Amino acid sequence: MSNKLTSSVRKAVLFYVIIGIAVAIIVFPIVWTFMTSFKTRLDAFAIPPKILFTPVLTNYRNALFTLNSQIPRSLLNSLIVASAVIIVTFFLGFPAAYAYARLQFVGKRTTSFWILFARMLPPMTMVIPFFVLYVKIDVIDTYLGLILLYTTFSLPLFIWMMISFIEDIPRELEDAAVIDGCSRVQVITRIIIPLTKGGIFAAALFCFLESWNEFLLALLLTSTDARTVQVALYGFITTEETQWGPLTATASIIMLPTIIMGLIFQRYIVRGMTLGAIK
Amino acid sequence: MTKKKSWEGLLLCFPSLLLLWGVMGFSISYLFFLSLHEYSYTTAGGMLWHGITNYVDMLYDSRFWHSLNVSMIYSFMTVLLQIVIGLGLALLLNRSFKGQGVIRILFILPMMLAPVMTGLIFRTLLFSSMFGIFNYLLSFIGIKPIGWLTSPQWALPSVISIHTWQWTSFAFLVFLAALQSFDPDVYEAAEIDGAKKWQVFRYVTLPLLRPSIVIVAIFRLTIAFRAFGALYAATEGGPGTATETLNLYTFTATFKFFRIGYGAALGATLFCLSAIFTIILLKFRRAQ
Numbered sequence: 001m002s003n004k005l006t007s008s009v010r011k012a013v014l015f016y017v018i019i020g021i022a023v024a025i026i027v028f029p030i031v032w033t034f035m036t037s038f039k040t041r042l043d044a045f046a047i048p049p050k051i052l053f054t055p056v057l058t059n060y061r062n063a064l065f066t067l068n069s070q071i072p073r074s075l076l077n078s079l080i081v082a083s084a085v086i087i088v089t090f091f092l093g094f095p096a097a098y099a100y101a102r103l104q105f106v107g108k109r110t111t112s113f114w115i116l117f118a119r120m121l122p123p124m125t126m127v128i129p130f131f132v133l134y135v136k137i138d139v140i141d142t143y144l145g146l147i148l149l150y151t152t153f154s155l156p157l158f159i160w161m162m163i164s165f166i167e168d169i170p171r172e173l174e175d176a177a178v179i180d181g182c183s184r185v186q187v188i189t190r191i192i193i194p195l196t197k198g199g200i201f202a203a204a205l206f207c208f209l210e211s212w213n214e215f216l217l218a219l220l221l222t223s224t225d226a227r228t229v230q231v232a233l234y235g236f237i238t239t240e241e242t243q244w245g246p247l248t249a250t251a252s253i254i255m256l257p258t259i260i261m262g263l264i265f266q267r268y269i270v271r272g273m274t275l276g277a278i279k
Numbered sequence: 280m281t282k283k284k285s286w287e288g289l290l291l292c293f294p295s296l297l298l299l300w301g302v303m304g305f306s307i308s309y310l311f312f313l314s315l316h317e318y319s320y321t322t323a324g325g326m327l328w329h330g331i332t333n334y335v336d337m338l339y340d341s342r343f344w345h346s347l348n349v350s351m352i353y354s355f356m357t358v359l360l361q362i363v364i365g366l367g368l369a370l371l372l373n374r375s376f377k378g379q380g381v382i383r384i385l386f387i388l389p390m391m392l393a394p395v396m397t398g399l400i401f402r403t404l405l406f407s408s409m410f411g412i413f414n415y416l417l418s419f420i421g422i423k424p425i426g427w428l429t430s431p432q433w434a435l436p437s438v439i440s441i442h443t444w445q446w447t448s449f450a451f452l453v454f455l456a457a458l459q460s461f462d463p464d465v466y467e468a469a470e471i472d473g474a475k476k477w478q479v480f481r482y483v484t485l486p487l488l489r490p491s492i493v494i495v496a497i498f499r500l501t502i503a504f505r506a507f508g509a510l511y512a513a514t515e516g517g518p519g520t521a522t523e524t525l526n527l528y529t530f531t532a533t534f535k536f537f538r539i540g541y542g543a544a545l546g547a548t549l550f551c552l553s554a555i556f557t558i559i560l561l562k563f564r565r566a567q
Contacts, residue, residue, distance in 0.1 A: 015371070015376070018371060019371075019372070019382065022368060023382065023385055025444070026385055026386060026388065026389055026444075026448070027385055027388065028412075029389075029397075029400050029401065029404070029405060029444070030388060030389075030392070032404055032405075032412065033400050033404060036404060044410075045410055047410070047415065048415065049412060049415060091294075092294045092295045092298060093295055095291035095292070095294075095295075096291055096292040096294075096295040096296075098291060099287070099288035099289075099291040099292050100288075100292070103285065103287060103288035103291070104285070104288065105285055105286060105287065105288030105289045105292075106286070106289060107289065108288065111289075111292060111296055114296070114299065114300065114303075115295070115296075115299060117303070118299045118302075118303050120501060120553065120554070120557050121303060121306065121550070121553075122504070122505040122526070122546075122549055122550060122553050123505065123507070124505060124507065124526050124529050124530060124546055124549060125306060125307070125310055125546045125547070125549060125550040125553075126302070126306045128310055128313065128529075128533055128539070128542060128543050128546050129305065129306050129309035129310045129312075129313060129543075130305075130306065131533075131534075132309070132313060132539065133305075133309065148298075148302065149302065151298065152298065152299060152302045152303070155295055155298065155299060156299070159295065184287065209391065212393070213392070213393035213394065213395075213396075213508075214393075215393065215394065215395040215507065215508040215511070216507045216508065216511075216530075220534060230393050230395050230396065230508075233393075233395065233396060233399065234395060234399065234512060236399075237399070237402075237403075237512075242403055244403050244404075247399065247403065248403075248404075251396050251399065251400060254393065254396060255391075255392060255396070258391040258392065258393075259388060259391060261391070262384070262387050262388060262391040263384055266383065266384050266387055269387055270383065270387070270452050270456070
């Protein structure tokens with residue numbers, strides 16, 4: 001009798017130990033970056049590493065407010081580009097998603113394959129021809145240049161997610177509206193959009209996140225005017241030294257909105273990822 | 280509303296298709312066009328006709344073959360690890376327990392970070408030979424400091440582990456969702472038939488999980504094959520070319536050596552390999 005108890009207690013302990021280790025591994029880099037961003041140079045390089053220390057804001061001040069700092073401008077750039085991308089993606093993608101979800105039309109299968117294919121394109125194979133093109137027509141280092149390419153990646157994702165959200169709405173609602181005299185456009189704007197608001201939000205979030213986190217295209221297609229925050233972040237590693245202070249501070253600033261968004265929309269994120277995996 | 284085939288759907292799709300086809304079409308054709316030339320500042324327009332010279336050079340280029348090798352090892356190893364670890368965790372956590380909502384939230388976090396940032400964090404805080412936490416922890420069991428990202432033997436495993444850290448949650452979440460969607464009656468029947476735990480796993484759970492495993496493999500392999508941000512931030516392909524994937528080599532050749540034509544040829548090869556790979560995997564999925 002006592003053996004059974006010990007065995008199940010042992011199992012429970014083992015269970016929580018494994019979970020604990022997994023969580024620690026997952027969370028540690030993020031938490032450590034956050035903590036380091038508030039440390040002085042001395043504290044940050046202390047061995048053994050300090051867990052208790054007096055927090056300072058020096059790194060944030062250096063990252064944001066020094067004379068040459070590119071961070072505020074680059075944050076703005078990232079914000080502008082990512083926002084523009086989701087706006088364009090929505091207006092282009094939503095009608096398309098509706099068409100794929102609800103309508104039959106010539107070439108439906110072929111075109112849906114090509115939409116999927118657009119997402120399979122390695123960014124590197126896009127960046128070389130577009131770099132040459134952009135240099136030739138002087139679109140290098142502009143918002144438009146980035147927005148065009150980011151939208152290309154965003155659209156298939158947005159359409160794919162919205163199709164599933166639109167399919168969740170019962171057709172009867174639309175049929176009733178048509179009987180009441182609604183045109184297609186009115187059906188979309190008055191019924192579909194309000195009912196899929198949550199899905200639109202989640203899909204837009206995904207697309208925003210991808211644009212916000214993108215690095216390769218931004219690295220090569222921008223230099224000073226349109227530089228996004230990820231490229232600016234990378235700039236903290238110079239040939240002389242790694243400016244870990246502003247680096248961890250900037251990383252924390254960049255991470256914060258994405259983490260908060262992740263927390264709020266976690267159900268949608270999980271759904272977006274498992275979509276199609278178990279259907 | 281009758282479900283007749285109409286042009287209406289095509290019209291709604293038109294702007295999206297126009298943009299996608301325009302960008303895709305231009306990318307692929309101009310890429311191949313460039314690969315048949317080479318950059319030359321003495322030629323008008325900058326590109327000199329080279330025919331298939333770039334491709335021939337590529338086949339003789341040992342650095343190309345090495346980069347292909349690195350790409351394969353990198354992609355397969357990380358996806359294998361992601362699936363094994365993700366599955367293990369999913370099986371373990373497939374029960375109600377205290378705090379499972381929090382766990383799910385926490386597991387999402389690594390995927391929300393920018394890959395380049397992840398690479399930078401690992402490089403400066405964790406894997407740094409002098410100040411990294413990893414070496415500090417290892418010093419407790421008497422292991423001398425190792426330059427994880429700077430030593431030729433450890434660099435590739437280290438970058439593989441960075442990618443694995445960031446994306447295992449994907450496999451975990453997919454498998455967990457799949458496990459929770461299985462009909463418990465099947466398990467009951469197996470128990471009644473007297474099957475042992477590992478038998479249940481091998482003959483019931485695993486076959487049911489196959490579609491999910493394939494999906495995860497497809498997704499993660501395509502992503503791993505073209506990983507850039509974390510790799511570039513962590514090692515830039517170094518030390519030497521120890522972690523230089525085909526993707527990175529294409530980048531280096533085009534934008535560091537400024538051999539645009541040769542880089543385009545590498546890029547075209549990257550594209551073809553990706554496309555072939557994707558088609559094979561999709562066919563494999565459809566065949567199930």
